[in-house]
Each structure stands twice: as C-alpha cells, then as structure tokens.
Ligand code: SMG
C-alpha cells in the first residue's frame with residue numbers, strides 16, 4: 001500500500017487486561033496494586049493495530065476512568081469511526097471523533113490503534129512518522145510514596161544501580177519537605193524531582209519555598225489542575241521550574257500555560273491530550289517557546305510504552321521521561337519487554353507502527369473481558 005491510499009477499518013475490539021504490579025504505586029490520590037487497561041485493536045485491510053487507553057480504574061488522576069472510557073469507546077467513538085469511512089490520513093481520526101467532548105484518553109487509544117495499523121500498512125515506524133531524531137532515549141523513574149524513608153532510599157538506590165537518570169518522588173501534604181530533604185542528603189548529586197498530583201493550594205507556598213532549597217530539577221503539578229493563574233503566582237516565587245501535567249490537555253493549554261508563566265516545563269502524555277498527534281503539537285508549541293518537555297507515564301503496558309518511547313525521540317524532548325523499563329512495573333509485560341541499558345537509556349522501537357504487539361498467550365492470560373464494537 002502506498003502512503004496515499006486509504007485504510008478501511010473492518011472491525012474494532014476492546015480488550016480489558018489486568019496485570020499485577022511488582023510493587024504497589026502510591027500517589028497523593030491513592031494506591032494501585034494492579035494495572036488495568038483497555039487495549040483497542042483495529043483490523044484494517046490486511047493489518048491490525050493496537051492502542052492502549054490509560055484511563056485508570058477510578059477517576060482520580062482526571063475525570064476519565066476505565067469503565068467510562070470503555071462505554072465511550074464501545075458506544076460512541078468506535079461506532080463513529082466505523083461509520084466515518086476509509087481513513088485517508090491519521091488526522092482524520094481526531095476530526096471524526098471531535099463531536100464527542102472530552103474523553104481524551106479514550107480517543108487517544110483509538111487514534112493510536114488506527115495509526116499503528118496505518119503505519120504497518122506502509123511499513124513505517126511511529127518514531128520515524130513523528131519525526132524522531134534519536135534511536136535511544138534517556139529514562140527516569142517515578143517512585144511512589146513509601147511507608148518509610150528507609151524503604152524509599154532502598155528503592156531509589158536499586159533504580160540508580162540499574163542506571164535511571166532522574167528520580168521523581170511523589171509527595172502529598174505531610175509527606176514532603178522532610179522526606180525530600182532526607183532523600184536529597186542521601187543522594188546529593190542525583191537529578192531529583194517531585195510530583196504532587198495537584199494536592200496543594202497556593203496557601204501551601206512555604207512548602208514549595210522549602211523544596212526550592214533542595215536543588216530539584218522541577219516541581220510537577222503542585223496545585224489544582226484548573227488553576228493556571230495560581231501556578232503562575234507560585235512560579236514567580238520559585239527558582240525551581242514548575243512542570244505541568246494534569247493542567248495541560250491540549251496544545252492550546254500548553255501555549256496558554258507558557259504565556260502566563262504558569263510553568264517552565266511540560267510533561268507530555270498522549271492519553272491526557274487526546275492522542276499522539278496532539279502530543280506532537282504540544283511538543284511543537286513548547287519547542288517554539290523554548291520550553292523543555294519530557295514524556296510522562298501512566299504505568300502503561302508495552303503497547304502504550306512503545307508509543308511513549310517514539311514520542312520521547314522527538315527533538316524538543318530534552319529531559320528524561322517516566323518511560324521506565326517493563327520490569328519496573330511487571331514481572332511479565334504484555335509485549336516483549338522494554339529493557340533499560342546500564343547507561344539509563346532505552347531503545348526506541350523501530351519496527352512498523354509501534355513496533356510491538358501483545359503476545360497472544362500473555363493477552364489471553366491477562367484478559368478480563370473483550371467486546372467487538374458494532375457499527376450503528
Ligand atoms: O508510568 O512510571 C509511570 C508512572 C509515572 O508518576 C507517574 N505517573 O502524575 O505523572 C503522574 C503519574 C500519573 C499516574 S499515577 C497512577
């Protein structure tokens with residue numbers, strides 16, 4: 001198939017999977033012990049494509065959640081795409097689904113599956129299609145809130161021995177300055193950042209002024225996700241860059257946040273912004289404004305991780321991402337595992353599309369439910 005021919009989507013299936021995490025992941029909004037995800041599979045012509053929806057079991061990180069995304073995909077987004085006719089170019093997916101407000105994580109998964117199939121049909125990798133400039137990317141690791149500082153320090157030491165180049169600590173009110181100061185004195189030279197997942201208010205500015213003394217690479221999403229103006233006020237009081245995550249849902253949001261001075265760094269997650277194509281537009285806006293970006297993570301299986309690694313190879317991605325190796329999350333990934341090398345980098349997948357697919361036996365073993373989307 002040439003680059004210009006259209007792709008006819010014959011069928012769309014949803015597969016919910018559950019994989020045990022190697023250790024619970026605790027943030028300011030709760031703890032996860034299993035990774036549940038919805039995988040979208042599209043069949044088109046003689047290829048298939050896979051995408052992963054990052055909506056979690058409960059709507060804590062954002063308003064989207066797994067069951068809600070499942071319904072959006074099964075009853076609205078999937079049928080709409082099936083009714084929309086052959087795909088002439090990947091941007092058509094977002095245009096076709098644009099009538100549905102929000103539901104960015106669900107839309108992103110469907111777009112990812114179509115893009116994977118579209119690229120497989122032409123033998124191109126996602127990384128090449130997006131404009132990757134490197135074949136390996138530096139990786140960091142996000143460490144959950146631990147029961148004690150000793151355990152946290154042990155966990156961090158293990159990750160540093162594996163080669164991770166940046167450590168992100170989750171913080172919450174009451175477990176912040178002291179823990180981070182203790183970790184800093186244990187690891188004086190390690191690039192460290194913190195992520196509050198929107199758990200603080202501007203009246204907590206003294207907490208961030210204390211963190212400002214600890215030489216952090218950045219402070220991620222300290223305040224409410226809808227409060228760009230308050231982030232700008234806080235940023236003006238800190239030397240440490242603020243990085244926004246939850247607040248940035250589109251390239252438009254990214255431009256506004258940078259304009260306002262609400263942050264100096266942006267964490268890009270394709271699910272949060274509605275797809276890899278919008279993620280690339282966020283990247284482009286930030287590159288134009290000279291703002292560094294990095295690729296975040298949602299504890300993805302190998303399907304979502306592959307797309308994140310392709311994005312991480314873009315030229316404006318100048319900081320290590322939360323793109324950790326499969327063994328940081330799972331005893332066995334759904335795909336061939338992503339492995340960190342001793343220098344703290346991972347290879348960007350180079351095969352057609354996202355370069356990986358679920359291993360059929362693993363998928364069967366992890367699958368909780370599946371449904372065929374019906375055209376309406
Ligand atoms: O994929 O390693 C990962 C997780 C990275 O910390 C991470 N993600 O706010 O950035 C973030 C969180 C969101 C998910 S918390 C369940």
Ligand code: MG
Pocket residue numbers: 195197220221245246267
């Ligand atoms: Mg975050």
